[in-house]
Amino acid sequence: MNEKLKRLKEIMLIVKKYRHALGLLNFDFETIAPVKSQDEEADVINFFANELFKITNGDEMKSLIEDLYREKDEMIDLRDRSLIEKLHENLEKTKKFTPEFDFKLNQAYSDAYSSWLKAKGKADYSLFKGDFEKLLNLQEQAIALRENKFESLYDNYLNDCEKGVLQADLDRFFDELKQGLIALIGKINASDHKIRTDFLTRFVPVYKQEEFSKYLLTLNGYDFSKGALATTEHPFTSDIAENDARVTTHYYENSFVSNLFTIIHEGGHAIFMQNEPKEDHEHFINDYVTNGMHESVSRFYENVIGRSQAYIHLIYPKFIENFPEFADVSEREFYEGVNVVKPSLIRTEADEVTYGLHVVIRYEMEKAICNKQITLDEVPQKWNELYKKYLGVSVPDDAKGVLQDVHWSGGFGYFPSYALGNCYNAIYYKKMQKEIPVDELVRKGDLESIKEWLKQNVFAKANLLTPKEWLFDICGEDLSPKPFLDYLNAKYADIYKF
Amino acid sequence: MNEKLKRLKEIMLIVKKYRHALGLLNFDFETIAPVKSQDEEADVINFFANELFKITNGDEMKSLIEDLYREKDEMIDLRDRSLIEKLHENLEKTKKFTPEFDFKLNQAYSDAYSSWLKAKGKADYSLFKGDFEKLLNLQEQAIALRENKFESLYDNYLNDCEKGVLQADLDRFFDELKQGLIALIGKINASDHKIRTDFLTRFVPVYKQEEFSKYLLTLNGYDFSKGALATTEHPFTSDIAENDARVTTHYYENSFVSNLFTIIHEGGHAIFMQNEPKEDHEHFINDYVTNGMHESVSRFYENVIGRSQAYIHLIYPKFIENFPEFADVSEREFYEGVNVVKPSLIRTEADEVTYGLHVVIRYEMEKAICNKQITLDEVPQKWNELYKKYLGVSVPDDAKGVLQDVHWSGGFGYFPSYALGNCYNAIYYKKMQKEIPVDELVRKGDLESIKEWLKQNVFAKANLLTPKEWLFDICGEDLSPKPFLDYLNAKYADIYKF
Numbered sequence: 001m002n003e004k005l006k007r008l009k010e011i012m013l014i015v016k017k018y019r020h021a022l023g024l025l026n027f028d029f030e031t032i033a034p035v036k037s038q039d040e041e042a043d044v045i046n047f048f049a050n051e052l053f054k055i056t057n058g059d060e061m062k063s064l065i066e067d068l069y070r071e072k073d074e075m076i077d078l079r080d081r082s083l084i085e086k087l088h089e090n091l092e093k094t095k096k097f098t099p100e101f102d103f104k105l106n107q108a109y110s111d112a113y114s115s116w117l118k119a120k121g122k123a124d125y126s127l128f129k130g131d132f133e134k135l136l137n138l139q140e141q142a143i144a145l146r147e148n149k150f151e152s153l154y155d156n157y158l159n160d161c162e163k164g165v166l167q168a169d170l171d172r173f174f175d176e177l178k179q180g181l182i183a184l185i186g187k188i189n190a191s192d193h194k195i196r197t198d199f200l201t202r203f204v205p206v207y208k209q210e211e212f213s214k215y216l217l218t219l220n221g222y223d224f225s226k227g228a229l230a231t232t233e234h235p236f237t238s239d240i241a242e243n244d245a246r247v248t249t250h251y252y253e254n255s256f257v258s259n260l261f262t263i264i265h266e267g268g269h270a271i272f273m274q275n276e277p278k279e280d281h282e283h284f285i286n287d288y289v290t291n292g293m294h295e296s297v298s299r300f301y302e303n304v305i306g307r308s309q310a311y312i313h314l315i316y317p318k319f320i321e322n323f324p325e326f327a328d329v330s331e332r333e334f335y336e337g338v339n340v341v342k343p344s345l346i347r348t349e350a351d352e353v354t355y356g357l358h359v360v361i362r363y364e365m366e367k368a369i370c371n372k373q374i375t376l377d378e379v380p381q382k383w384n385e386l387y388k389k390y391l392g393v394s395v396p397d398d399a400k401g402v403l404q405d406v407h408w409s410g411g412f413g414y415f416p417s418y419a420l421g422n423c424y425n426a427i428y429y430k431k432m433q434k435e436i437p438v439d440e441l442v443r444k445g446d447l448e449s450i451k452e453w454l455k456q457n458v459f460a461k462a463n464l465l466t467p468k469e470w471l472f473d474i475c476g477e478d479l480s481p482k483p484f485l486d487y488l489n490a491k492y493a494d495i496y497k498f
Numbered sequence: 499m500n501e502k503l504k505r506l507k508e509i510m511l512i513v514k515k516y517r518h519a520l521g522l523l524n525f526d527f528e529t530i531a532p533v534k535s536q537d538e539e540a541d542v543i544n545f546f547a548n549e550l551f552k553i554t555n556g557d558e559m560k561s562l563i564e565d566l567y568r569e570k571d572e573m574i575d576l577r578d579r580s581l582i583e584k585l586h587e588n589l590e591k592t593k594k595f596t597p598e599f600d601f602k603l604n605q606a607y608s609d610a611y612s613s614w615l616k617a618k619g620k621a622d623y624s625l626f627k628g629d630f631e632k633l634l635n636l637q638e639q640a641i642a643l644r645e646n647k648f649e650s651l652y653d654n655y656l657n658d659c660e661k662g663v664l665q666a667d668l669d670r671f672f673d674e675l676k677q678g679l680i681a682l683i684g685k686i687n688a689s690d691h692k693i694r695t696d697f698l699t700r701f702v703p704v705y706k707q708e709e710f711s712k713y714l715l716t717l718n719g720y721d722f723s724k725g726a727l728a729t730t731e732h733p734f735t736s737d738i739a740e741n742d743a744r745v746t747t748h749y750y751e752n753s754f755v756s757n758l759f760t761i762i763h764e765g766g767h768a769i770f771m772q773n774e775p776k777e778d779h780e781h782f783i784n785d786y787v788t789n790g791m792h793e794s795v796s797r798f799y800e801n802v803i804g805r806s807q808a809y810i811h812l813i814y815p816k817f818i819e820n821f822p823e824f825a826d827v828s829e830r831e832f833y834e835g836v837n838v839v840k841p842s843l844i845r846t847e848a849d850e851v852t853y854g855l856h857v858v859i860r861y862e863m864e865k866a867i868c869n870k871q872i873t874l875d876e877v878p879q880k881w882n883e884l885y886k887k888y889l890g891v892s893v894p895d896d897a898k899g900v901l902q903d904v905h906w907s908g909g910f911g912y913f914p915s916y917a918l919g920n921c922y923n924a925i926y927y928k929k930m931q932k933e934i935p936v937d938e939l940v941r942k943g944d945l946e947s948i949k950e951w952l953k954q955n956v957f958a959k960a961n962l963l964t965p966k967e968w969l970f971d972i973c974g975e976d977l978s979p980k981p982f983l984d985y986l987n988a989k990y991a992d993i994y995k996f
Contacts (some may be wrong), residue, residue: 020542024526026826036724037742104821207705226534237862 001071002163005080009066011055012083012284018052019287023240031230031248041192042110046103053102058093065091068114079283082464091256092147101237105142108135112409124401126382133406138370141413154370157413162292163465164422167367170416173255173481174360177419180485181356184492188341188353191496194341196333206258211230212322213249214316220265220301221451222247223274234406235262237269237298242281245273257338258349261302268301269294272462274367275455280463290462291414293470297458301373303352303422304429305450306486309335310442339495343391345400353488354391356422361386362405362415419481424471426484428458431475506562510551510782516550517785528974529728529746531757534548541609544601551600555592557917562569563589577690577781580962584754584786602638606633611905623878628977630906631874634836634867635911642659652868655911660918662788662964663977665865668914671979675917676888678983682990686839686851693838695832697824702754710820711747711761714753714813715914718799719949720745720765724772732904733760734768735796735909740779743771754821755836755846759832766799767792770960773953778961786961789912793919794926795956798907800885801850802927802985803922803948808940841889843898851986853887859884860903866909922969926956929973 023360025045055061069088075081093316094102119128143149152155155166165227213229233247239245247266272294280286302334305311312335320327327352331338340352347358358431365383368374374382383402384395396402407414432438432453442450457474465473472478526922528628541542546910567586573579585732592600610633617626627845630904641654642648646655655662679907711727730746737743745764770792780880802807817832820827821978827835839849845856866872879898882893895914906914930936931950957973963971970976990996 014545017542017545020538021546025519028526030524032726032728032744034726036721037739040518040741044515047512048513048519079675147817161576178845205704205705224532226532228530228532230530241538244532245537246530385855434931 001068001074004064004068007286008061008068011061011064012020015052016058017283018048018055022048022145023186023238027238027240027246027248029232030234030236031232031421039114039295041456046106046110049207050099050103052083053094054099057091057097057099057102061118062091062095077283078464079279079285084283086285088119093142094145094440095147096145097142101142101145101315105138108138109410111135113406116403116406116409118320120403121397123397123403125398127403128403128409129379135409135411136376146398152371154367154412157366157370157411158416160469162417163292163414164468165292165416165420169479170363173423173479174363174416174419177356177423177481177485178360180481181353181360181488182390184353184485184488185341185343186497187498190490191498192496193321193335193495195495197337197340199329199333199422200257200337201254202256202325203253203352204323205253206251208255208322209256209259213259214317215318215322216260216263217247217267217270219315219445220267220305221271221447229275235266236265237273239273239287240396241465242278242286245270259307259337262348263305264329265298268298271301272454272459275451275459277429285463290467292420292424293458293462295417296424297421297454299418299421300425300454304425305442305447307339307352308442310439312338313443314445321398333336336495339491339494341496343393345393345395348405351423353492356419358420359415361390363419366412366415374393388476420467420479423479423481423484424467426487427471427477427480428474429487431457439470502562502566504672506559506566506585507782509562509928511557513550514782516546516553517813518739520550522735525728525736525738525744525746526736528732529730534668536601537612538816538932540612543823544604544608545636547604548601551592551595552597553594555589555597555600560589560593562605568927571693575781575960577777577783578622578785579816579963580781584783591640593645594643595640599640599643603636608634608906611632611904614901614904614907616931618897618901621895621901623900626901626907627874627877633907633909634874650869652865652910655864655868655909658725659911660788660915660965662966663790663914663918667977668861671977672861672917675804675854675979675983678859678979679851680857680888682851682983682986683841685996686990686994689996691993691995693834693993694827695835696840697827697831698835699752700754700823701751702821704749706820707749707751707754707757710817711757713820714758715745715765715768717813717943718762718765718801718803719945721772722823725768733764735764735770735771737785738782741895742774756771756946758836759804760846763796763800766784766796769799769949770795770952770957773949773957783961786964789915790918790922790965791956791960793868795919795952797916797919798923798927798952802923803940803945805837805850805941806937810836810938812943836991836992839990839994841887841891843885844892844902845892846903850920854917856887857913857917859888861917864910864913909936918977919966921977921979921982922965924985925969925975925978927985928981929955 009105014079022045025041028312029041029045038112065084068084070082072084072407075084076096084140097105097137112131116128117130119125139157140153143153146156150159150166152167158170210229214224218224224264226243226245228244228246230246230248231250233250235248237245237247240448244329247265247270248261249262253484271290276286276289313331316331326334339351341353343357344350345363347355350358362381365374365379368382369376369379379396387393387395405415429438432433432450436449436453438450441447461473462470468479477483523539523546527536527543535624548753563582566582570582573582581585593895596602596749606629610629613629614626617623635653636650646656648657649730650665656664656668663732690948708727712722715727716722724741726742726744728744728746729748731748733746733748735745736744745768746759747760747764748755762890774784774787811829814829814832822831837849839851841855842848842854844858845853848856859881860885863872863877865878866880867874878900885891885893885899887967903913927936930948934951936948939945959971960968966977975981
């Protein structure tokens with residue numbers, strides 16, 4: 001067994017190099033690559049992804065994984081066993097793929113991305129539909145080739161994104177979340193408290209936003225010696241290597257708040273990446289944090305910390321120093337302004353309360369498509385209906401509607417993780433508050449202690465456990481939207497005075 | 499033959515993908531990669547460079563190249579034949595390398611680069627010497643393994659950089675150049691004309707320099723849809739793909755002129771890359787422009803155009819509009835200021851006249867090291883002596899002396915190409931002036947016509963011919979520093995009024 005494990009790890013070192021190169025290529029593609037070379041760069045990405053497939057699904061690797069999997073119970077090192085289990089689980093999904101099929105699937109992702117981009121530019125869903133359909137068909141074929149699979153198509157997607165959190169869980173979860181949010185929005189709408197928002201659209205030049213972004217990232221505990229900040233159309237964080245977690249953002253000169261919370265959000269992802277256990281990297285199991293776990297941390301920094309009174313108190317003096325043109329805005333006005341609740345069209349710009357309903361809509365859409373309750377032709381109309389129903393807004397065009405997010409060009413299943421993330425962090429936030437004086441620490445700028453708590457409680461076993469196991473391990477609780485709804489109700493009762 | 503050529507081109511398509519990825523990795527390494535991940539990224543680069551070696555020096559490729567080389571005279575397509583000749587020439591150099599030797603050589607480059615960086619940071623040549631020596635020894639071994647080689651070690655380095663321009667040519671060339679420059683500097687020193695330089699060190703914030711850089715690049719004909727602008731410690735231009743030529747620069751807030759001419763220089767390289775014949779890309783022969791040819795174009799834009807009265811006249815109004823704090827500087831003062839001649843320590847910041855002497859020093863150093871006339875221990879002392887002798891300046895430490903340039907961490911032979919570039923462009927500039935009204939075109943901002951002339955005359959055959967053939971093809975002239983010295987004498991007689 002030891003010889004085999006040794007050989008497997010030699011191959012994993014090569015796999016790591018491919019992932020580094022691919023991570024970088026993808027980062028470049030989304031940030032710096034010039035318009036006219038994007039097709040060529042996409043080809044390069046697909047080529048190397050396929051070369052990597054040939055290694056990870058090659059005969060040697062297959063037999064190493066299968067042999068070691070049979071002997072896994074004898075493994076002493078927990079992380080070695082975990083690596084074998086993870087590799088085996090992935091192999092079960094792809095072992096019947098030919099390299100040609102893998103290439104076709106990657107090509108379908110690129111094509112869907114590229115037509116989504118064009119379609120969004122022209123606000124015309126019909127330009128996306130063809131490649132969207134091709135991708136979904138190919139993904140269905142890919143699932144059909146799996147060794148072990150769920151009966152329901154959507155459960156396969158969900159499980160890929162958030163292991164063990166399936167449609168049955170999510171139906172209950174979203175139902176409770178939806179009722180709670182609608183009730184809260186009702187109270188907010190009934191409030192006659194006026195929130196000042198005029199300053200939110202004041203012009204702030206890009207270079208000043210960039211400077212402030214670097215200050216915020218450093219303040220929150222992001223380490224620039226192991227990362228970088230770049231700009232992109234659709235912000236993301238990129239886990240390129242153990243010492244390289246990069247943050248991206250998008251600056252809008254007439255909406256500095258957009259970048260402010262994007263930076264804190266993406267910085268949260270990056271702080272997670274920079275503080276995963278060193279042993280996880282050494283055992284090649286550092287890529288297994290689920291989307292929901294990741295979003296729990298990014299949205300914790302963005303909302304629970306970033307949009308708190310304590311944090312606004314902390315950054316307000318520096319903000320006014322850097323942007324003296326905002327001196328007429330008081331700390332409280334600033335706090336209320338960045339927390340104003342207003343149903344809107346765009347998920348990424350939504351407030352903390354209505355945000356969940358954007359996710360509910362996507363969940364219902366994905367479920368309906370997967371379960372063949374609506375056709376792809378009906379997608380925009382259904383989307384617009386749901387926005388009217390849940391948020392009361394009319395969608396003017398596909399760019400501000402069904403095409404706003406990139407995610408579907410990569411398939412289904414990601415969106416629920418945003419709502420799950422909010423609920424995970426509301427659960428562990430309760431525990432954090434019992435153990436450390438969060439509010440006081442934030443007020444005095446000790447974000448280091450927050451990071452340390454997350455490191456010990458949240459990051460430590462994230463690569464080892466499924467989301468449900470991990471949540472139970474942290475707080476002994478099961479998944480529920482209740483702590484999140486409680487958190488929102490308390491916060492907004494104070495802001496909207498009900 | 500057709501079947502073999504077809505197969506060879508299939509492999510070249512894969513080679514192109516590796517080069518794209520490696521180009522990008524190198525670009526990233528020099529621009530964005532965080533400090534703490536550089537070692538890891540260097541390992542990734544060396545890994546993929548070695549994978550590429552295994553393809554280009556693999557058995558299939560070897561026999562394809564050798565078979566096709568024997569049949570090359572029957573090839574109808576000039577570019578196909580050229581490709582085979584070039585691949586064969588490279589193969590003759592590396593066919594006796596094992597993959598392990600290739601890896602060791604690449605590793606030696608990384609190590610030398612990394613210790614150069616540390617040594618420069620601490621201004622201590624002794625920290626570089628060990629890896630420098632290892633690299634030079636390995637390069638000597640590599641040359642010893644060549645199928646065809648020159649008797650003199652230095653000629654091998656020179657020929658690799660500037661095919662066909664060897665020590666015998668350069669001895670004559672630099673001797674004439676040196677005499678001419680020393681005579682000209684004598685005249686300038688004797689002049690009592692005072693040039694205003696106070697404004698050259700005025701503070702200009704990075705973001706304003708960046709904005710102006712984009713304006714200049716676009717003005718000169720650089721196409722941002724096929725490129726990008728980034729920052730780095732040691733500016734370079736990166737030829738990543740047919741539609742991706744990236745410019746880098748370094749902003750000094752107390753020396754805006756540094757970036758001004760870096761941008762025009764690097765933009766020149768990029769304009770060359772963006773305007774190579776499409777057929778060269780299609781035939782995989784687009785990577786064969788020599789350093790000297792490339793520097794001829796970059797230094798043409800930087801100096802012949804960029805530092806001309808006409809160009810300063812063109813950009814002056816926009817400059818004053820963007821930087822109103824310079825309104826007290828007249829157009830003529832600006833022109834003279836950016837052309838002030840002053841012997842100095844740093845090559846990249848030298849004026850057009852003394853620049854050549856910086857190259858002379860490096861040429862004499864490289865020759866003396868290769869011909870074992872000095873030991874590696876004596877390098878800093880010799881360097882400092884030559885700076886005293888030719889430029890009359892005292893070198894305060896190694897960082898401002900022998901460690902200032904990165905080049906030697908990649909071996910010898912590059913430096914002469916800077917001086918050659920100046921002389922090449924002085925030769926074709928004479929022809930250009932006869933054929934189009936350069937001065938008038940620049941004054942009115944028609945840089946497009948300049949680019950078009952270069953495209954038809956300078957870029958068209960650069961991948962197909964050796965430097966001497968190419969120069970003769972453009973203007974029917976042989977290499978000589980005389981036109982360059984004539985150009986300098988006329989320009990500086992006007993500035994220094996002698």
